[in-house]
Amino acid sequence: MIPLSVPHLSGNEQKYVEQCLVSEWISSAGSYVSQFEQDVCALTGAAYAVACINGTAALQVALRIVGVKAGDEVIVPTVTFIAPVNAVHYLGAEPVFMDCDDYYNIDVEKTVEFIEKEVVCVGKIAINRRTKRRVAALVPVHVFGNAANLDPLLSICQDRGIAIVEDACEGIGAFYSKGKLKDRYLGTIGTCGCFSFNGNKIITTGGGGMIVTDQPALAEEAGYLTTQAKDDALRYIHNEIGYNFRLTNIQAAIGVAQLERLNEFITIKKNNFLSYRNAIEDVIGLHLAEVPGYAENNYWMYALQVDEDEYGMGREELLKRFADIKIEMRPLWHPNHLQRPNLEKQAYRIAKALELHKKTLNIPCSINLKKEDIDRVIGCLKRWKK
Numbered sequence: 026m027i028p029l030s031v032p033h034l035s036g037n038e039q040k041y042v043e044q045c046l047v048s049e050w051i052s053s054a055g056s057y058v059s060q061f062e063q064d065v066c067a068l069t070g071a072a073y074a075v076a077c078i079n080g081t082a083a084l085q086v087a088l089r090i091v092g093v094k095a096g097d098e099v100i101v102p103t104v105t106f107i108a109p110v111n112a113v114h115y116l117g118a119e120p121v122f123m124d125c126d127d128y129y130n131i132d133v134e135k136t137v138e139f140i141e142k143e144v145v146c147v148g149k150i151a152i153n154r155r156t157k158r159r160v161a162a163l164v165p166v167h168v169f170g171n172a173a174n175l176d177p178l179l180s181i182c183q184d185r186g187i188a189i190v191e192d193a194c195e196g197i198g199a200f201y202s203k204g205k206l207k208d209r210y211l212g213t214i215g216t217c218g219c220f221s222f223n224g225n226k227i228i229t230t231g232g233g234g235m236i237v238t239d240q241p242a243l244a245e246e247a248g249y250l251t252t253q254a255k256d257d258a259l260r261y262i263h264n265e266i267g268y269n270f271r272l273t274n275i276q277a278a279i280g281v282a283q284l285e286r287l288n289e290f291i292t293i294k295k296n297n298f299l300s301y302r303n304a305i306e307d308v309i310g311l312h313l314a315e316v317p318g319y320a321e322n323n324y325w326m327y328a329l330q331v332d333e334d335e336y337g338m339g340r341e342e343l344l345k346r347f348a349d350i351k352i353e354m355r356p357l358w359h360p361n362h363l364q365r366p367n368l369e370k371q372a373y374r375i376a377k378a379l380e381l382h383k384k385t386l387n388i389p390c391s392i393n394l395k396k397e398d399i400d401r402v403i404g405c406l407k408r409w410k411k
């Protein structure tokens with residue numbers, strides 16, 4: 026079998042986990058948790074990092090601490106794993122869906138257009154003309170580890186009091202290489218950024234997440250909310266409703282070991298991307314989605330685009346054929362504005378997302394993918410062309 030995306034744990038993971046076991050520091054207190062947070066700060070340049078149980082929880086807490094309240098609206102892309110959309114719902118807020126660009130990221134032009142045409146400012150409060158709700162935040166998602174083009178969104182959001190919470194769950198280690206954001210890491214541009222260390226990500230803790238921010242008060246609030254909002258640790262006084270969203274020391278130990286290898290992993294993933302791309306470009310009707318040239322992306326996940334007419338077979342048939350020979354592929358996520366809980370929510374001029382959804386398959390991209398695996402996938406794609 027060739028899986029889509031599985032962990033690679035051949036560094037110091039075992040050694041560090043053993044240290045947790047031997048020392049019996051296995052729960053949510055322990056030095057690896059703070060080390061993991063410091064290491065993420067050192068990598069990304071963020072001033073503060075707060076570890077938590079997963080990326081979805083990180084998004085929920087980040088949205089809450091930037092001030093999203095029940096009844097507010099949050100702008101989200103329709104093309105994303107559903108987690109940021111669910112995080113908006115958990116807070117009782119409403120998603121407003123945006124289209125995507127060629128890199129599967131939020132369509133910045135349409136988002137700017139939406140804010141300029143559909144949102145009015147009453148004082149510093151942004152109000153959606155149609156729904157009369159406050160637009161409290163925007164969640165750009167750096168899809169597949171590709172940097173979303175955030176620069177054009179920054180001042181327009183800031184002027185209107187719309188907080189940016191970056192969903193960098195798939196994008197750790199990627200940074201802008203050109204333009205005004207040059208050298209800034211994904212996750213550090215918005216008021217808060219969130220990472221996931223789920224098992225399918227470029228680095229993993231089994232399950233885990235992190236919130237990063239430059240604002241000390243927000244970091245403190247994130248730490249407070251993720252530990253049950255404990256105001257008096259001895260007497261158990263809780264003045265707010267918090268969550269048990271803490272990461273354990275064992276998970277953090279794995280994360281520390283994984284982070285040590287992130288750059289190496291990115292290089293491997295980039296090389297595998299290039300191997301796929303060189304071979305796929307020879308096949309008429311197939312195209313490996315490019316990554317944006319204004320960033321050093323992390324190449325977490327690769328997107329194969331199938332032109333059914335030119336290739337002679339569509340995405341669904343390919344998916345089935347690969348499943349039959351135990352090569353795991355995945356269609357692009359179902360557009361979120363078409364998911365049942367979101368059918369009544371506002372969706373703004375969505376077109377590209379539908380087009381890309383029809384023709385995109387994610388193909389195996391694990392770090393331990395072998396040359397023979399890539400050759401096998403390519404061999405099938407060439408053989409099956411009609």
Ligand SMILES: Cc1ncc(COP(=O)(O)O)c(C=O)c1O
Binds near residue numbers: 109
């Ligand atoms: C874009 C995106 N956002 C959020 C998440 C949620 O992360 P987690 O699975 O750690 O909750 C994921 C991944 O799983 C993701 O891919």
